Amino acid sequence: MTILSLHHIFKKYSQAPEYAINDVSFDVKEGEILALVGESGSGKTTLLRLIAGLEHPESGSISLSGQVIVEGRESVPAHERQVGMVFQDYALFPHLTILENVKFGLQKFKGDKEKKVRETLLLVGLKEDFNKYPHQLSGGQQQRVALARAMAPNPKIILMDEPFSNLDAMLKDQVREEIRQIIKKTGVTAILVTHDTRDALSTADRIAILHKGYLQQIDIPKMLYEKPVNPYVANFFGKRNEILATPTAEGFYTPFGFIKDKKAGDYKGKVKLLFRPEHAEVVQNDDQQLIGTIFKVSYFGDHQIVKIADEEGKRISIRTNPGRTFEGIEKAFFYLWKYDVEEAF
Numbered sequence: 001m002t003i004l005s006l007h008h009i010f011k012k013y014s015q016a017p018e019y020a021i022n023d024v025s026f027d028v029k030e031g032e033i034l035a036l037v038g039e040s041g042s043g044k045t046t047l048l049r050l051i052a053g054l055e056h057p058e059s060g061s062i063s064l065s066g067q068v069i070v071e072g073r074e075s076v077p078a079h080e081r082q083v084g085m086v087f088q089d090y091a092l093f094p095h096l097t098i099l100e101n102v103k104f105g106l107q108k109f110k111g112d113k114e115k116k117v118r119e120t121l122l123l124v125g126l127k128e129d130f131n132k133y134p135h136q137l138s139g140g141q142q143q144r145v146a147l148a149r150a151m152a153p154n155p156k157i158i159l160m161d162e163p164f165s166n167l168d169a170m171l172k173d174q175v176r177e178e179i180r181q182i183i184k185k186t187g188v189t190a191i192l193v194t195h196d197t198r199d200a201l202s203t204a205d206r207i208a209i210l211h212k213g214y215l216q217q218i219d220i221p222k223m224l225y226e227k228p229v230n231p232y233v234a235n236f237f238g239k240r241n242e243i244l245a246t247p248t249a250e251g252f253y254t255p256f257g258f259i260k261d262k263k264a265g266d267y268k269g270k271v272k273l274l275f276r277p278e279h280a281e282v283v284q285n286d287d288q289q290l291i292g293t294i295f296k297v298s299y300f301g302d303h304q305i306v307k308i309a310d311e312e313g314k315r316i317s318i319r320t321n322p323g324r325t326f327e328g329i330e331k332a333f334f335y336l337w338k339y340d341v342e343e344a345f
């Protein structure tokens with residue numbers, strides 16, 4: 001069931017030369033975690049603020065739970081939207097305690113506010129003294145308070161802007177999983193903004209990718225990674241190699257050798273073979289395979305990247321296990337076990 005729909009949203013800031021959001025439409029399903037990704041300035045925060053009612057679009061409409069909350073210039077005010085927002089800097093009130101910060105969101109709540117606050121703080125796993133002030137808490141704890149404040153009034157959707165950006169790498173892996181569990185436990189729908197593809201791939205049910213205010217693709221993580229709709233999306237999710245090849249009825253001629261593949265018969269002119277570093281494998285000496293010159297081997301602890309050059313010096317990257325040694329080896333044999341073919345021109 002769809003809970004949030006955006007239809008043809010355009011947004012331009014008054015001083016800006018270009019639109020920050022260009023004709024963006026998508027749906028979010030109830031209970032889903034959608035990650036909104038894109039580089040800095042792509043419009044992620046703007047889109048969250050439009051949904052929350054903190055900005056207004058030039059045109060387009062938004063509905064939440066079947067209610068139209070934005071229709072062109074007309075809109076339901078932010079405080080009546082039942083949207084919970086967690087800001088990038090958490091935006092906690094410094095002069096209020098944990099308890100008071102969370103209670104702040106419950107001004108219109110009918111029922112036992114004190115009880116609701118404690119329940120929500122337990123839900124987000126905060127075990128600190130609730131009478132502490134924000135400056136007495138770590139970044140991770142402040143984030144939980146901000147999440148509790150947003151969740152306490154039972155919003156229809158939670159919007160989180162870069163929730164992991166202020167956490168160091170070690171803490172991040174843990175917090176990412178915890179946040180996902182908290183959200184899933186309550187069944188609330190969430191949109192989570194991040195510029196980190198690893199966060200998005202591991203946390204989200206689906207991912208929407210923005211570039212210059214345009215929505216590029218929205219799909220499950222596996223599809224974005226394996227079936228990107230354009231080069232921008234492909235490269236955003238990590239390295240993708242390209243080899244220029246000439247098709248014949250039997251296969252592809254490449255600068256690294258010949259690849260037997262009947263599929264080549266479907267193509268006329270030059271093509272590009274596209275594959276990710278983990279979709280190729282370096283193998284033992286074998287004249288059935290492709291061959292190139294080892295240019296560089298980089299060790300990353302849990303894997304290595306071997307850069308292999310063709311005769312003109314054009315390089316590709318292949319991922320291998322960390323235990324392999326390439327010392328004293330000049331040529332590498334490899335094969336591609338998965339690749340896409342695209343017409344080159």
Ligand code: ADP
Pocket residue numbers: 013014015016020038039040041042043044045046047
């Ligand atoms: P992101 O969150 O993806 O980094 P933003 O939504 O913050 O991107 O910004 C999108 C574009 O809108 C950028 O070009 C940014 O400079 C511009 N922008 C954001 N906020 C304002 C503002 N208040 N006034 C003018 N331009 C803005």
Ligand code: MG
Pocket residue numbers: 044045046
């Ligand atoms: Mg932002």
